Amino acid sequence: MKFAAVDVRQAASAADIVYESLRKAIIEGALAEGESLRQEEIAQMFNTSRIPVREALSRLEQHGLITTQRYKGAVVAGLSIEEIAEIFEFRALIEAEVMRLAVPNLDREVLDRARRYCDAFDRETDPHRWGEINRHFHTSLYEAAHRPYYLQNVRSSLDRIDRYLRAQLTFTDGVPRAGREHEAILAACEKGDADLASRLTRDHVLDAGKSLMAFLREQRG
Numbered sequence: 001m002k003f004a005a006v007d008v009r010q011a012a013s014a015a016d017i018v019y020e021s022l023r024k025a026i027i028e029g030a031l032a033e034g035e036s037l038r039q040e041e042i043a044q045m046f047n048t049s050r051i052p053v054r055e056a057l058s059r060l061e062q063h064g065l066i067t068t069q070r071y072k073g074a075v076v077a078g079l080s081i082e083e084i085a086e087i088f089e090f091r092a093l094i095e096a097e098v099m100r101l102a103v104p105n106l107d108r109e110v111l112d113r114a115r116r117y118c119d120a121f122d123r124e125t126d127p128h129r130w131g132e133i134n135r136h137f138h139t140s141l142y143e144a145a146h147r148p149y150y151l152q153n154v155r156s157s158l159d160r161i162d163r164y165l166r167a168q169l170t171f172t173d174g175v176p177r178a179g180r181e182h183e184a185i186l187a188a189c190e191k192g193d194a195d196l197a198s199r200l201t202r203d204h205v206l207d208a209g210k211s212l213m214a215f216l217r218e219q220r221g
Helices: 014-027 039-046 050-062 081-105 108-123 127-145 148-171 174-191 194-220
Strands: 066-069 073-076
Touching: 014 039, 014 050, 014 148, 039 050, 050 066, 050 073, 081 127, 081 148, 081 174, 081 194, 108 127, 108 174, 127 148, 127 174, 148 174, 148 194, 174 194
Parallel strands: none
Antiparallel strands: 066 073
């Protein structure tokens, strides 16, 4: 299995460290869809017992990142095109509303930080960084909504589809289009136009979903 492991014997919460490491490996695609996650092997890699590993795997399953299969145990979960479409529909609804709530609270510091992420996304040439910067751009704006439960669900939805989005950004023209859409969203935020920023965010999410599903249909034949 290919992912970063650390010695967690002295860690305050071994389960948290194992969870975050596995989560990162899954959303970045280091752990492939259908790959087995064997408790004993993971425990050895992190130099810990199987108890925190079981806890970490349970949390990953609750968030839809792994599933338990008969005879195979825990494996990295995959998504059908229909499931991906539903996640994007949900994202479009909630992220548009989060943006509408955030705009009145955006100050210069937040807008400047979002601008840095926007510019960094346009300049980045490493495909492995696109997904991370894209998430930072949106989150930097959404946090101003002060809706932690909403943001928790946004993060969970992104975790489930991030590895597919990374592939779509890498192998299609998704990056320049996303960059243009980021610029338009940020401009609406800077003008204080909450309704426009909300609508552009909704369109941005839905367009990304359509592009991803077209890519996956072609890849899956």
